[in-house]
Amino acid sequence: MLPMLATPAAGRGPACGVPTDGDQWAYEVKWDGVRVLADVREGRVVLRSRTGRDVSSTFPDLAALAGTHADVLLDGEVVALRDGQPSFSALADRVHVTDPRAAARAAERTPVTLVTFDVLRLYGVGLLDRPWQERRESLDRLQPAGTAWQVSPVYADAAALLAATREQGLEGVVAKRRTSLYRPGRRSADWVKHAHRDHQACLVVGWRSVEGDPARMGALLLAVPGPGGELRYAGRAGSGLDAAMEDELRAALAGHDLPAPVVDVPHPDAAGATFTAPVAVVEVRHLGRTPAGRLRQPALRGVRADLAPSDVREE
Missing domain, CATH: 3.30.470.30 (DNA ligase/mRNA capping enzyme)
Known part of the structure; x- marks a missing residue:
């Protein structure tokens, strides 16, 4: 049930x-x-x-x-x-x-x-x-x-x-x-x-490394299904990404790298990024959305291991 x-x-x-x-x-x-x-x-x-x-x-x-x-x-x-x-x-x-x-x-x-x-x-x-x-x-x-x-x-x-x-x-x-x-x-x-605060479960579709340290994750590229179920780019988030979250994400994303993103990612965010299949879910706090549907000032709260990718929908 x-x-x-x-x-x-x-x-x-x-x-x-x-x-x-x-x-x-x-x-x-x-x-x-x-x-x-x-x-x-x-x-x-x-x-x-x-x-x-x-x-x-x-x-x-x-x-x-x-x-x-x-x-x-x-x-x-x-x-x-x-x-x-x-x-x-x-x-x-x-x-x-x-x-x-x-x-x-x-x-x-x-x-x-x-x-x-x-x-x-x-x-x-x-x-x-x-x-x-x-x-x-x-x-x-x-x-x-x-x-x-x-x-x-x-x-x-x-x-x-x-x-x-x-x-x-x-x-x-x-x-x-x-x-x-x-x-x-x-x-x-x-x-x-x-x-009282806007939250959104998001799919991870890629990540960018920390400047000067390519081995570390610096920001995640996020996507959320639109009204018709199609994935749409929701922006990137780095605030709240700590070592424990990075370890959990690396384990979840292992073996899921892709040569190109599954959504249309703007060039400034896509440049130098590692792209991945949307298999990991994270929770984000944000301050609303832009007219293009991007999350304003998103901050990561944690990995949602209790949610499957199919459970994610736009809140």
Whole structure:
């Protein structure tokens, strides 16, 4: 099963396009982490990413979920804290780790928590066709034990939550229609998300070396699918590219070099670049787009090992 996805809010102004009828909608914090489904039964837990990949070995600190309930399927976000705030960059150091011993060491350095916001099965009974309100009441009756998981709070005032999350530096807000059913793998207008900062998952289509040091990556060449699915050049990004990210990218891109780019890259960016097949996904923070569709002042946040290239779409 794949998780249900939210539709980006399209509006501007104080509500940012988020529905504001608290009788019909409920509001949650948009957590800056990695989405997983946690399937607990028979004393073990299996964690699956939004693409369906088993990531249980990546997060051994969530194995304690196995002892919480006999049979439950939870939807939530794996979150790592830095200075008391959810930090995707802190989490990015963990999402690519699969070796059990390396994952255990990473868990000691950067512990995570599963922030749950939905329950899809309970005591063997599927809840997908129950309205969100009923599923949420079932989730609220479950008592989190230990530090492995917690339940995301629900709020009734969209404007207040938007203001509070913006002021506190949190990621944003998700609005959920109280009558909505859970539709696995679908992006639904019954869930509407607003992020205070613009983020975009991008495909790496090449890289430029550091001036004076051709062995090191200095900037990535990025692409994003257009409305029709065709790849379009989104610009280059070097800010945030550290040694750990470079090592992860080199491993992901090994054997995928190309003689020419898969998109039309302007000459100033293409000159001296190494081109690659679009097999690696990175997360970028930016300040909007130019009329040509390039990202303004993009800064790299981390490699999205939890996303496949086919999952990337223009936000």
